[in-house]
Amino acid sequence: MIDHILQVTKTERVSCIGHSMGNAVFMVMLALRPEYNEKVQMFVGLGPFAVVQMDLDPVSQLLLPQVLDLVKFNKNTKATDLFRRKKVNPFVIPCWSAPTICVAILTQFLGKDNDHGTCANLMPIILGYFPSGTSNKNFHHLLSLREGNFAHFDYGTSEGNLAHYNRISPPEYNLTRVRVPVSLYYGETDSVCSTKGMKAQVKALPNLVQVSVIKGYNHMDFLLASNTRQALYENIMEDLKTAHTINNANESNDLPHNKMNIFDLKEFRKTAIKSLVKGAKEKQKSKLNRLKKKYKTKKLEIKPEIENMWADIKTKFEERKLDKKLKEENFLKKDPKITVEY
Incomplete structure (x- = not known):
């Protein structure tokens, strides 16, 4: 051999x-x-x-x-x-x-x-x-x-x-x-x-x-x-x-x-348990840090999208408000007896 x-x-x-x-x-x-x-x-x-x-x-x-x-x-x-x-x-x-x-x-x-x-x-x-x-x-x-x-x-x-x-x-x-x-x-x-x-x-x-x-x-x-x-x-x-x-x-x-x-088996068990607990804590901490980092990254990524969305909503709201005002003005021209307060 x-x-x-x-x-x-x-x-x-x-x-x-x-x-x-x-x-x-x-x-x-x-x-x-x-x-x-x-x-x-x-x-x-x-x-x-x-x-x-x-x-x-x-x-x-x-x-x-x-x-x-x-x-x-x-x-x-x-x-x-x-x-x-x-x-x-x-x-x-x-x-x-x-x-x-x-x-x-x-x-x-x-x-x-x-x-x-x-x-x-x-x-x-x-x-x-x-x-x-x-x-x-x-x-x-x-x-x-x-x-x-x-x-x-x-x-x-x-x-x-x-x-x-x-x-x-x-x-x-x-x-x-x-x-x-x-x-x-x-x-x-x-x-x-x-x-x-x-x-x-x-x-x-x-x-x-x-x-x-x-x-x-x-x-x-x-x-x-x-x-x-x-x-x-x-x-x-x-x-x-x-x-x-x-x-x-x-x-x-x-x-x-x-x-x-x-x-020594007993000493090994103590050390192993401490190591497992320490490892679990570090793993949990690492996972939490990754989630925080991921959340922060996502927040930065979606912030412009949210701002654009709110801007679109605001623009549409203003457009609808203006459109409503124009319709009411046209309606008043047809019937001057009706008054509308804003």
Whole structure:
């Protein structure tokens, strides 16, 4: 994808943005193919899945082994299998009818449901692609990384790992090879990529330039929240505009405090309401000024017309008055006994 974009656009480097597994894919690419550091200007990770600590609720923790056992029987050989690519995902139909229920079910496993508003009508679109198109192996791989060990796929036996890696346990991905400037955004209530694993992720990357925690965001809010523009996208655009250079900010175990941003939803609402009120007042004032200006212009335009109209009326009135007087004078000439007083 990167090579194709560079070839078509004739540019030297491209910036990348990844959500969840998109972050893992990017990190794996640079760990295994470090030459791509020269082709990427910057990477932005949303709900970054790599060195993670899942913070699942007790119910999800209890169900997880059963889910993994069930997935083993899903061989992706039949059209009805869970991960098989389909023209129309059957999940789309119920979520088209009741999108808010689908969001509620999804957030049960991906983090706390918050009150900042959700674009639930996007759910059928997302489910048009998810979870079809992946595999059992990929599903198992992602869940095996939930305790912070960002490593290759574990084949489950010493023999399987020896055959593939020449060692009894899968090797970890070497993230020191990720030299691209990286900006990460975590959700405060995200249970899949929780803030518990944030420090380990920061320490693993040699060129992390910024870490943000979005208050009240779960794992799906990066895609579905109604305030993503103000809380997220405007900051990402600023990240991409900034020229970053390699630094050693992450040599210590501490987070880069001067680069930690907290997005406060309540403060955002206050600011948004003030901005809306101010905008409405300015709009009303501007509209009133336009009307005044329009009235003044119209008044100047119609003033000569009104004056001409009154002049015409006055002239006609005088003409009629004179005409009446002449008629009466003619009438008196015919009959001198009649007198008329004016």
